[in-house]
Amino acid sequence: ELKVEQNPLFLSMQEGKNYTIYCNYSTTSDRLYWYRQDPGKSLESLFVLLSNGAVKQEGRLMASLDTKARLSTLHITAAVHDLSATYFCAVGANAGGTSYGKLTFGQGTILTVHP
Amino acid sequence: KAGVTQTPRYLIKTRGQQVTLSCSPISGHRSVSWYQQTPGQGLQFLFEYFSETQRNKGNFPGRFSGRQFSNSRSEMNVSTLELGDSALYLCASSGNQNRNIQYFGAGTRLSVL
Numbered sequence: 001e002l003k004v005e006q007n008p009l010f011l012s013m014q015e016g017k018n019y020t021i022y023c024n025y026s027t028t029s030d031r032l033y034w035y036r037q038d039p040g041k042s043l044e045s046l047f048v049l050l051s052n053g054a055v056k057q058e059g060r061l062m063a064s065l066d067t068k069a070r071l072s073t074l075h076i077t078a079a080v081h082d083l084s085a086t087y088f089c090a091v092g093a094n095a096g097g098t099s100y101g102k103l104t105f106g107q108g109t110i111l112t113v114h115p
Numbered sequence: 116k117a118g119v120t121q122t123p124r125y126l127i128k129t130r131g132q133q134v135t136l137s138c139s140p141i142s143g144h145r146s147v148s149w150y151q152q153t154p155g156q157g158l159q160f161l162f163e164y165f166s167e168t169q170r171n172k173g174n175f176p177g178r179f180s181g182r183q184f185s186n187s188r189s190e191m192n193v194s195t196l197e198l199g200d201s202a203l204y205l206c207a208s209s210g211n212q213n214r215n216i217q218y219f220g221a222g223t224r225l226s227v228l
Contacts (some may be wrong), residue, residue: 051215102173
């Protein structure tokens, strides 16, 4: 059974600082997703990582994937208050099958950015 | 292009009742997945449908069921509601052009009293 673990689960940051959220998963996969969720809202897609060594950046967020280590990271650079939200990683079944819609989510990291 | 539409947005039911939630995917998308989100269990996969066929089912009791219609709209049904079924139910759709990208709806928040 695929398990996905994020750490830390809670992250309190000062504006302007850098930090990294880690996402480990237990079985082979070639699809890794990062989502953002604001309180009471749905999931907003941030990144889709589909190959070993993939790196994607959008604004102050950068995500990477190491399929051999079964690890993805979400790096936050010079945090601002608007980044406060819950961040989820999710792992999909391998693309060779038909289970594109089945994602296994991590527990989520609650990020709070303080002035 | 319109996004994934879930109705209703909020629902209050009592224990023992049943409920039906609806999801209209993005136009042209044939794959629809459902997830349950609770504070205790997090986000858990319920089912996945493609072209009216259930392709995957998560680890939920038989009280949870779903279906997909020929226009790709999907419904999920929960019978004999329990307090623990209170959750945010999210639907996601993906298209053939890029099946790796899942678009989530705003969700239906179900409260069971």
